[in-house]
Amino acid sequence: MLAVETVQRITEFTGDGLPVLTLYVRIDPADRAAYISQVDAMLHEVRGVAGNKDLPHEVRNSLRKDIERINEVRSEPQPRTLAVAYFSCSARGLFEQVELPRPVRDRVMIDETPWVRPMVAILDEYHRLRIAIVDRGSAHFWELYQDELADLGTLRDRTLRKPDFAYGDREYETHNKVELLARKHYRKVVDQLAPDARNGLFDLLAVGGHPEELPEFTDFFPRELEERFAGTFAVDPHTVTRGVIKEEAAPILEKWERDEERQLVSDILERRATGLPTALGLTECLWGGTTAAIDHLLVQEAAQAPGVVCDESRYLAEAGDTCPICGRPTRKTPDVIDELVQTVMDEGGRIEHVLAETPLQEHLVMGRLRFPLPPME
Known part of the structure; x- marks a missing residue:
């Protein structure tokens, strides 16, 4: 990993x-x-x-x-x-x-x-998911990252045993005590999560537990946790297994990532419509890679296309025997999109491989640019 x-x-x-x-x-x-x-x-x-x-x-x-x-x-x-x-x-x-x-x-x-x-x-392409399995007296923290689940430890607080056996005034007092201890516990869990969120130790947060208790806990979220909150899932905190946690949390992470991909595609298309610097399709993106203009490249997962590369100038194109920049012969490649990805990485740009169904499927690649594309050679 x-x-x-x-x-x-x-x-x-x-x-x-x-x-x-x-x-x-x-x-x-x-x-x-x-x-x-x-x-x-x-x-x-x-x-x-x-x-x-x-x-x-x-x-x-x-x-x-x-x-x-x-x-x-x-x-x-x-x-x-x-x-x-x-x-x-x-x-x-x-x-x-x-x-x-x-x-x-x-x-x-x-x-x-x-x-x-x-x-x-x-x-940049992988997101770190923090998982909190929470009830009114305990919390067990996990991390799902690059398909690996890691145990980050537990937190336990005092709870009242068998509060339902109190009667009359004692019942009211006991109920209040139960609620007070639960609130203190939830605040303590939040106080453990929030600094990690502020320090960038995780990207997203998922919470598991009894369905009736989860809203009580998430109500305590400060802004830094709300911004990273990806979803909840129902489990019994005392009997849940490692395998079930991964099985329940992985779809939450996947849904969030697919939603993010759709938003990224939508943002670039909106930039295009308003005249801001973008590259749409293979021809424009290859020229954007050649000129180091691409700041963020979106690539349809598993997309491939043949093309040519100049190893001297790093010129990229769909075809052509001679590099128009330096005049040297180009090299044919079975996948010029991969060459484009490596070029953008070399220039400090971000890469996002998109699995979601979006208009990117029609174009294969699109990018947000640092500056408008210069005229093509």
Whole structure:
């Protein structure tokens, strides 16, 4: 699982005068065994740099050890992994191997800082769902992220036992006491959730429990929880299992994500109608990628289209033997949309793969632009 904490840890590292080796290796699901040879080919490129005697000895020695370390740990990734990233600076004690759930372009980078932009773009597509299983005296917190459910612990408060056995004035007093303890408990649960929401530790919130008690709890939500509230589900907090929690929470997350996708598509079409900078369809988006104009690219999930790329200028188009920017021959690609995605990621843009049924299905790609598209060549 790609974790925010991992990306933050890597981002904060600097080589302090020594190189950081970054490798992104794409996995072909149809030929996963080819991954090893891909790593070999990329490390061969690094060996050439490490053998350059014009570089300081400490730099060359660190790169050689980086190569050795990657060779030691490389193995065929987990079945759902579609890319692997390596970050290494042996002389400064950095080594990270990160499996990625989305494909990225093969890339070798040697710089004083790690190159994390593709990982950040991938993280943007996934939402962290906090789950609170709540009753009047307890709360159990969970997190659903990238299809993995993690237990975050419990909170328990005092409750009255068998309040129904009180009579007369005692019944009234007992009822008030029960309500008071429940309200105190709900506030305590909210006080635990709200700081995590403010600090960005989760994107969305789902609540499970007895149906008659859930509105009592959600009434205590401050604005930061209301803004992230995705839905509720009915379970018995004392008997619910891990499997049921995931089974109930996953559709809430999926519905929220599909609704968000529809809204993103609607927003771009509205921008288009009002004359704000947008790109609609493959031709415009490829030119937007070429000119680094795309700030947020929406891609219909599983969409593919053939096209051409210039590896020198990063020109993207549906056809053409020669790059109009630099005059060099273009390279044919069976999926120019994937090349577009990688280009937008390289330029710091956001990517959203859309599964929902929207007008995007007609266009395959659309984008919000940083500036109006310049005239096409």
